[in-house]
Amino acid sequence: MRKTLSILSVLVLFSLLLAACGGAQPAAPGETVTVKETVVVTVIAPAAPAVVAPAGYGVTLETVKTRGNLICGVNAQVPGFGYVAADGSFSGFDVDYCRALAAAIFGDPSKVEFRPVTAAERFTALQSGEIDILSRNTTWSLVRDTELGTNFVHTTFYDGQGMMVPTDSGITDLAGLEGGTVCVQTGTTTELNLADVMAANGISYTPAVFEDADKTFAAYAEGRCDAVTTDKSGLVSRRTVLADPAAHVILDVTMSKEPLGPAVRHGDDQWFDIAQWTVFAMFSGEEFGITSANVDDIKSSATAPEVKRLLGVEGDLGLKLGLTNDWAYNILKLVGNYAEVYNRNLGPDTPTYIPRGYNSLYVDGGLLYAPPFR
Amino acid sequence: MANLNSVLPPLTERSGPLRWMRKNLFGSWLDSLLTVLGALLVYWAVKGFLTWALTVAEWEVISANLRLILIGQYPIEQAWRLWTWLAILFFLAGNSIGIWARGSKYAFVVLFTPALLILLPFGSASRIWLAALTLTGLIGWGLGRARPHALKRSVIAGWVILLPVIILLTRGWSETEGSAVPIVTTNLWGGLLLTFLLTVVAILFSFPLGVLLALGRRSKLPIIRWSSVAYIELVRGVPLITILFMAQLMLPLFLPEGVAIDRVVRAMVGMTLFSAAYLAENVRGGLQAIPRGQYEAAHALGLSGAQTMTLIVLPQALRLVIPILVGQFIAVFKDTSLVAIVGLFDLLGIAKTVLAQPAFLGLQREVYVFISLIYWVLSYGMSYLSQRLEERLGAGGR
Numbered sequence: 001m002r003k004t005l006s007i008l009s010v011l012v013l014f015s016l017l018l019a020a021c022g023g024a025q026p027a028a029p030g031e032t033v034t035v036k037e038t039v040v041v042t043v044i045a046p047a048a049p050a051v052v053a054p055a056g057y058g059v060t061l062e063t064v065k066t067r068g069n070l071i072c073g074v075n076a077q078v079p080g081f082g083y084v085a086a087d088g089s090f091s092g093f094d095v096d097y098c099r100a101l102a103a104a105i106f107g108d109p110s111k112v113e114f115r116p117v118t119a120a121e122r123f124t125a126l127q128s129g130e131i132d133i134l135s136r137n138t139t140w141s142l143v144r145d146t147e148l149g150t151n152f153v154h155t156t157f158y159d160g161q162g163m164m165v166p167t168d169s170g171i172t173d174l175a176g177l178e179g180g181t182v183c184v185q186t187g188t189t190t191e192l193n194l195a196d197v198m199a200a201n202g203i204s205y206t207p208a209v210f211e212d213a214d215k216t217f218a219a220y221a222e223g224r225c226d227a228v229t230t231d232k233s234g235l236v237s238r239r240t241v242l243a244d245p246a247a248h249v250i251l252d253v254t255m256s257k258e259p260l261g262p263a264v265r266h267g268d269d270q271w272f273d274i275a276q277w278t279v280f281a282m283f284s285g286e287e288f289g290i291t292s293a294n295v296d297d298i299k300s301s302a303t304a305p306e307v308k309r310l311l312g313v314e315g316d317l318g319l320k321l322g323l324t325n326d327w328a329y330n331i332l333k334l335v336g337n338y339a340e341v342y343n344r345n346l347g348p349d350t351p352t353y354i355p356r357g358y359n360s361l362y363v364d365g366g367l368l369y370a371p372p373f374r
Numbered sequence: 375m376a377n378l379n380s381v382l383p384p385l386t387e388r389s390g391p392l393r394w395m396r397k398n399l400f401g402s403w404l405d406s407l408l409t410v411l412g413a414l415l416v417y418w419a420v421k422g423f424l425t426w427a428l429t430v431a432e433w434e435v436i437s438a439n440l441r442l443i444l445i446g447q448y449p450i451e452q453a454w455r456l457w458t459w460l461a462i463l464f465f466l467a468g469n470s471i472g473i474w475a476r477g478s479k480y481a482f483v484v485l486f487t488p489a490l491l492i493l494l495p496f497g498s499a500s501r502i503w504l505a506a507l508t509l510t511g512l513i514g515w516g517l518g519r520a521r522p523h524a525l526k527r528s529v530i531a532g533w534v535i536l537l538p539v540i541i542l543l544t545r546g547w548s549e550t551e552g553s554a555v556p557i558v559t560t561n562l563w564g565g566l567l568l569t570f571l572l573t574v575v576a577i578l579f580s581f582p583l584g585v586l587l588a589l590g591r592r593s594k595l596p597i598i599r600w601s602s603v604a605y606i607e608l609v610r611g612v613p614l615i616t617i618l619f620m621a622q623l624m625l626p627l628f629l630p631e632g633v634a635i636d637r638v639v640r641a642m643v644g645m646t647l648f649s650a651a652y653l654a655e656n657v658r659g660g661l662q663a664i665p666r667g668q669y670e671a672a673h674a675l676g677l678s679g680a681q682t683m684t685l686i687v688l689p690q691a692l693r694l695v696i697p698i699l700v701g702q703f704i705a706v707f708k709d710t711s712l713v714a715i716v717g718l719f720d721l722l723g724i725a726k727t728v729l730a731q732p733a734f735l736g737l738q739r740e741v742y743v744f745i746s747l748i749y750w751v752l753s754y755g756m757s758y759l760s761q762r763l764e765e766r767l768g769a770g771g772r
Contacts, residue, residue: 076717076719076723076726076727076730077726077727077729077730078730079730079731079732079735080732082730083727083730083731083732084442084447084719084724084727084728084731085731086438086439086441086442086728086731088441088442088446088447088448088449088450088562089447113559113561114561115561115717116717116718116719116723116727117717118715118716118717120619120623121619121622121623121716121717124623124624124626124627125623125626127627128626128627128629129626129634130626130634214738237732237735240735240736241735241736350732351732351733351735352732352735
């Protein structure tokens with residue numbers, strides 16, 4: 001054991017040196033593992049089970065309840081998704097999910113300690129138990145779901161890589177970029193996706209790579225590239241700060257799937273269920289038209305059996321999750337349904353407006369679909 | 375001699391600003407060209423910056439987030455605790471200036487900085503506190519001047535216990551809710567407060583550690599010597615960011631479950647260990663500059679090895695390396711910004727999250743200019759104080 005550990009620590013040190021060279025960029029929304037990050041985590045991952053005892057069924061909820069608050073790993077640098085407001089409180093779409101989870105557990109959305117985690121450390125922080133849940137624009141992928149020891153609960157935001165061009169360039173599709181220059185951030189999957197998609201379509205282009213997102217978009221604003229690419233959520237928020245936002249258009253192409261959602265550790269299925277059904281409760285709240293404003297009225301007057309079960313008027317769905325029966329009522333009352341949370345952070349009245357697109361209910365042509373509450 | 379005098383041109387011809395300019399700026403056509411080009415460049419840069427700063431820049435991002443930048447998420451209703459230790463700090467500083475630098479006008483200026491800061495867009499409560507800081511500083515100064523000898527010892531004692539007092543007041547001690555000094559956990563420490571604490575702790579703890587390592591490296595005992603060498607070379611061979619990553623990412627995996635070391639403490643320890651290795655080499659440079667005669671003289675006087683070190687060698691060696699040490703401390707101060715990469719909200723980390731506020735998107739220039747101004751003012755302050763210290767100790771004159 002001691003020998004294994006020392007070998008591991010050498011490996012880990014080595015991988016850290018690699019990581020130190022570049023894994024530390026602040027992540028754009030939906031930024032996925034960079035090649036360097038992958039090197040780090042694949043080396044570490046086998047070590048994890050040997051060092052940290054796997055959390056068993058129900059352990060996490062017990063720990064959280066004993067501690068008296070939820071520790072939620074968030075990103076503090078993404079407009080609309082996670083940032084610290086001027087009064088010192090955390091805000092954003094991913095942050096509100098943590099509040100919803102705290103409301104489900106404690107009936108009090110303020111019982112969350114937000115832990116800002118960087119792209120490089122997020123999975124380690126989850127593994128080592130520093131955070132109970134990761135809600136930080138993290139893309140769901142097979143490697144992360146398996147090797148990194150995380151389980152992704154249902155996607156809360158469907159993102160995808162897009163392309164922005166100046167409107168007067170007349171470019172309407174990727175083929176229009178033939179022979180052009182594309183600004184892209186280096187070391188991210190964004191760069192790899194761009195290369196893949198362009199190669200698949202036989203379009204020749206020159207990538208102009210930059211170390212971080214700010215430099216990438218500064219170069220685009222100066223006209224050094226014909227187009228700029230990153231996840232659509234990033235493009236939308238970046239467009240708002242260009243000199244003339246209306247002079248830029250986001251092409252109707254999606255070059256990658258970036259399902260972003262919360263993630264939990266392997267090994268505690270109860271905790272996974274709680275995290276998962278918190279998402280579904282927010283979806284269903286929107287589907288049934290239950291908002292934080294009318295939830296009390298609906299609770300007292302509801303006749304539909306599923307609404308009654310959701311709000312804990314009938315049945316004992318909350319108890320089955322290890323929570324109280326009014327867990328979903330608390331989420332909807334104290335934080336709001338999916339649409340409320342979305343509009344608060346990413347809606348038309350915010351500077352970070354992103355059209356809902358795939359993030360609409362299935363009845364509106366989107367992908368949000370909650371299993372039945374029964 | 376009289377003959378020689380008549381050959382020399384009269385002195386008056388050389389003085390006057392016009393002559394100076396002609397000699398130094400427009401001596402030849404190349405000089406003139408360079409002067410004109412340089413002046414244009416400076417004019418263009420200054421004009422560009424001022425135009426931006428006064429007309430284009432949206433400074434509301436700073437005034438709206440001043441609290442975040444200074445103390446991070448530290449609860450505003452507990453801010454009086456920070457003001458209290460600042461007041462103690464200024465009292466001691468005033469005291470020390472009164473006792474040891476009574477003639478110095480410059481050191482006295484330090485006490486009036488808080489009063490100047492009132493011009494920044496603070497709330498009225500903060501302005502009263504700022505005025506109080508200057509007042510306590512002045513009271514301390516007056517007391518120090520009035521009775522320097524009586525106060526010397528207590529002031530030194532005050533400086534020694536200041537850091538524990540600062541940490542205790544910042545953190546608080548009461549677990550019960552609703553008490554006057556509830557614990558403020560370190561995840562709420564941020565901004566300049568966190569940068570300041572990281573710097574002070576790293577400097578104060580790495581200094582003795584560095585001196586010990588320097589002595590260890592020159593020790594005649596092989597085990598001590600080789601372990602010091604190994605430590606210094608290992609740490610100096612690794613970038614600081616690697617040490618911080620190690621502390622933040624790897625440490626939790628190796629600790630038993632349920633044992634968690636505070637993230638801010640981890641960063642403090644990492645910075646201290648890193649800085650100590652560099653400091654050791656700086657101090658060793660000073661030790662090597664002490665001539666052998668000093669040791670021999672001390673030996674001849676009958677001083678023991680430890681006495682020779684503490685009374686003869688170290689005081690001289692440390693005085694020699696003051697400029698390098700201050701350079702090292704300034705580097706530590708700026709290196710604290712690396713903790714932003716491991717997810718702590720120091721000055722730089724908080725700047726990055728301020729930039730993500732939807733209301734202030736795209737104001738990188740304003741925020742970073744303000745942050746670098748803070749870094750510059752404090753770094754320059756440290757450098758300036760060290761020059762004064764050198765003058766007083768007469769290190770440069772030997």
